[in-house]
Amino acid sequence: MEKKTGAFDKLTLFIENRISPPLIKLSNMKYLRSLQNSFLALMPYMILGATATLINNLPGLFSKENGLDLPGVQKALTAIITPISPILLQVVFVTINLLALLVCLLNGYNLGKINARKYHVDVNENVTSVLSAVSFLCFIDFASLSKNFDWPAYIMGSPSLFAGIIISIIAVELYTFFIRKHMVIKMPEGVPPMIAEAFVSIIPVTIIVILMALLGQGIPHFDFLQIFGKIFGYLVIGGSNWFTQFIGWFLDRLLWFVGLHGTNIVTSVMGPIWTKEITDNIAAFAAHRPIPYMFTEQWINNYVRISVFPIALLCLISKVKRFNVVGKLALPGTIFNIAEPIMFGLPIVLNPIMFVPWVIGFSATFLFNAALSFLGIAPPMIAMTVWTMPAPLAAFIGSGFRLSALLISLLNFVLIFFIFYPFFKVLEKQELKLELEDE
Numbered sequence: 001m002e003k004k005t006g007a008f009d010k011l012t013l014f015i016e017n018r019i020s021p022p023l024i025k026l027s028n029m030k031y032l033r034s035l036q037n038s039f040l041a042l043m044p045y046m047i048l049g050a051t052a053t054l055i056n057n058l059p060g061l062f063s064k065e066n067g068l069d070l071p072g073v074q075k076a077l078t079a080i081i082t083p084i085s086p087i088l089l090q091v092v093f094v095t096i097n098l099l100a101l102l103v104c105l106l107n108g109y110n111l112g113k114i115n116a117r118k119y120h121v122d123v124n125e126n127v128t129s130v131l132s133a134v135s136f137l138c139f140i141d142f143a144s145l146s147k148n149f150d151w152p153a154y155i156m157g158s159p160s161l162f163a164g165i166i167i168s169i170i171a172v173e174l175y176t177f178f179i180r181k182h183m184v185i186k187m188p189e190g191v192p193p194m195i196a197e198a199f200v201s202i203i204p205v206t207i208i209v210i211l212m213a214l215l216g217q218g219i220p221h222f223d224f225l226q227i228f229g230k231i232f233g234y235l236v237i238g239g240s241n242w243f244t245q246f247i248g249w250f251l252d253r254l255l256w257f258v259g260l261h262g263t264n265i266v267t268s269v270m271g272p273i274w275t276k277e278i279t280d281n282i283a284a285f286a287a288h289r290p291i292p293y294m295f296t297e298q299w300i301n302n303y304v305r306i307s308v309f310p311i312a313l314l315c316l317i318s319k320v321k322r323f324n325v326v327g328k329l330a331l332p333g334t335i336f337n338i339a340e341p342i343m344f345g346l347p348i349v350l351n352p353i354m355f356v357p358w359v360i361g362f363s364a365t366f367l368f369n370a371a372l373s374f375l376g377i378a379p380p381m382i383a384m385t386v387w388t389m390p391a392p393l394a395a396f397i398g399s400g401f402r403l404s405a406l407l408i409s410l411l412n413f414v415l416i417f418f419i420f421y422p423f424f425k426v427l428e429k430q431e432l433k434l435e436l437e438d439e
Contacts, residue, residue, distance in 0.1 A: 049095030108132025298381035
């Protein structure tokens with residue numbers, strides 16, 4: 001007797017047979033493989049930094065300004081966390097705030113290793129790792145930093161991640177080119193291998209670092225890292241209507257997919273508009289007037305962005321051992337909107353199979369909630385809550401304690417789960433095959 005095929009099985013088969021082959025082919029590109037290996041290696045540090053961020057912000061969950069008016073709980077948590085706050089902030093700084101630099105180091109190593117195998121040449125991955133990091137640092141104006149080494153936020157962290165990736169790729173490819181063309185210093189056969197390798201790197205490293213320093217600091221009024229960030233910022237056109245907000249949301253998802261902190265980039269442009277919207281809504285609510293703005297930052301956070309909790313749940317129930325471990329580690333943080341362990345641990349970043357649910361799926365969720373808002377089903381937001389507050393609770397408080405907002409937020413968790421489900425199953429099948437080969 002033939003087994004009946006359900007709708008999700010049919011969709012999974014369609015994705016597996018029609019959509020996934022070109023995506024899998026794309027995922028085998030050396031640059032994507034190198035970056036995925038780099039992000040996987042960084043997963044423990046991202047989890048550590050995300051957890052430290054969550055703990056450091058716990059008291060804010062219970063303040064009157066951020067929704068929960070429990071001063072006793074806030075005071076108790078503040079007393080506990082304040083003494084260890086410098087340690088927590090240090091952990092955040094050396095993990096999340098150094099993300100671009102760490103990715104440069106790892107991507108330089110992994111890409112160098114791949115190039116050595118691909119071209120059958122003696123590309124030393126240790127050299128390409130350090131070279132990538134040094135090349136990235138060439139674009140930072142250390143002369144302008146204070147004696148406390150207090151650099152702007154964009155330099156080392158996720159806002160510079162994509163620029164750092166480009167720099168590391170260029171540095172490794174240039175180094176590989178020099179090695180393949182034998183533009184190196186060759187030592188006599190009697191010289192020990194370690195010393196010979198050091199001399200082999202002298203000419204390529206010298207030329208590449210000087211070139212990077214010239215591009216980074218040799219051109220007046222040229223800041224590649226900042227300019228690159230602004231280019232993406234200018235892509236988002238501010239506005240309070242649903243269409244411009246949707247464009248901003250779509251870019252948010254797209255930028256996150258390629259490894260940029262899309263939320264920070266979009267917020268840098270939309271921030272002033274969002275601030276005006278929510279303050280006007282609060283004033284209108286206090287004066288018992290109609291709420292003027294629907295599509296606020298809080299509306300996006302509480303209805304659409306919610307969290308990656310459904311994806312972490314998929315990982316938790318997965319048959320893949322690695323996914324299962326990622327789910328166990330990431331699930332508690334995702335409740336409080338910590339996304340990095342899933343973004344870089346699954347990963348979603350630069351994972352072609354995850355492109356459709358992450359970009360298209362979340363965009364469809366935006367349109368679904370916009371329709372609910374136009375129909376008067378989803379209430380607008382009239383209060384601000386701390387970003388680490390779970391989305392359903394934030395929606396309940398932010399809407400003025402409307403139960404419908406809480407239920408809609410929970411409904412969106414279910415929608416995201418089923419949007420990701422068939423694509424996750426394809427990824428799971430691919431990983432299970434790899435696990436069997438390893439065993």
